[in-house]
Amino acid sequence: MTVRIGVLGCADIARRRALPAIRRVPEAELVVVAARELAKARAFAAEFGCAAAEGYQSVLDRPDIDAVYIPLPTGLHHTWIERALAAGKHVLVEKPLTTRLVDTAAVLTQARSRGLVLMDNLTFLRHGVHHFVRRMVAAGEIGELRMVSGVFGFPPLPAGDIRYRPELGGGALLDLGVYPLGAARFFLPEEPEVVAATLREDPDRGVDVSGAALLCTPDGRTAQIAFGFEHSYRCEYQLWGSAGRIVVDRAYTPPPAWHPVVRVERQDETRELTFPAEDQFVNTMREFVRAVTAGQPAEEVTAIRARARLLDEVRDRARVLRAPVTCQGPGGRLDAAGARD
Incomplete structure (x- = not known):
């Protein structure tokens, strides 16, 4: 078909x-x-x-x-x-x-x-490297998983970008935060809950431009995430266990020709594993077509609903901070009054 x-x-x-x-x-x-x-x-x-x-x-x-x-x-x-x-x-x-x-x-x-x-x-979840990493964790490569941390951020967008428009669902949480939240849920063995969060809001645009959250599972494992439109580029997650750590860079939006590198750190030992390039958009499209022809797995629906719950929890539990209006001057950043920091 x-x-x-x-x-x-x-x-x-x-x-x-x-x-x-x-x-x-x-x-x-x-x-x-x-x-x-x-x-x-x-x-x-x-x-x-x-x-x-x-x-x-x-x-x-x-x-x-x-x-x-x-x-x-x-x-x-x-x-x-x-x-x-x-x-x-x-x-x-x-x-x-x-x-x-x-x-x-x-x-x-x-x-x-x-x-x-x-x-x-959310294509990164269909890239094979993350499923391999999850199997490594399950096999005890870093001992017992204690914490997941994930970040995704990049410099400010052009002024007219739709992600700065609240009526179109703009903001860093919906655009970027969904990635590290998805990674936290993917690797933690139980459903996490948001226990604290911050959102930094641009008062002129009315959207959040950055944020962070702390999550916890019923058995006490934690996740820390951060995201934003006002950062140097970072796109990674780290898994910290009782006996080591796994780091994956360019984790969420790699180009099709990118060969992912997984860094495994244990006491007195660090090694890097390089994986074949994959196009995660092609993987996702294949999965979508397969679901249309053979039926959608129930766990996919559960995952979508759980990620939506986490986004709501970040918003509902966040301390909202107003971002100062700043611009870049020749000698550093200036605030709206012209004072240099």
Whole structure:
């Protein structure tokens, strides 16, 4: 069976990673790309040899579409997931699934009631290196796992970036925090709970630009995460055990040709393991197509719901700090009054 896919939106992530991944999966067929403006859809579709459509609903109305991929801003996910499921389409949507647990739970229930697949595109969890690392931990490579730590951050975005727009579901928590939260849940043996958090909010834009959280499992293992749009680049997780530590850099968004390196540190010994390159977007697309044709594993639905719960807990339990308005001066950072730090 070939799964015929339509795309709602012309996001950069779709062009760079997702649509090339669709074309690399033999059981998937890219049929149409839609945008609000037909000219944009045509330009986008010309790159990938598919049809173009004006308006997202026009794709949902087509009988020759089995599934849709939704790379729209997070704040639009809930509406278009609901409409796609109502139209009888399977859905793969960019992470996170929606902005709130209540909305995520609602669309998961809707998908189950209609016998449809609903997945988020948190692709790093489908990269083989992380499954290998989890097997290493289970085999006792670092003794008993005590703590997971994860960070994902990069320098400020361009001023007009949609991730600075609260009405579109902007903010660092939804864009970046979901990665280390996902890593914490992936490696901890029991479901973690957020026990403390901070969010640093830009008062002009009304979105969080950075944050951190402490998580704990019922058996006392912990996770520490940090994320933000105002940092030098870091993208890693560390697993700290009773007898050693595992470090994985470029963990969440490696390019397809990247060969992951896993550093294992034990007392008086450090070694590095290099793994073959994988395209985690292709892996995810294969898994989505397999779920459409053979059924979605129950644990996938459980994982989506659990990650949504953690995002809500960070927001609900965070101490919100107001970020000062700053700019970069020739001799250092200046605050809004012109004082140099």
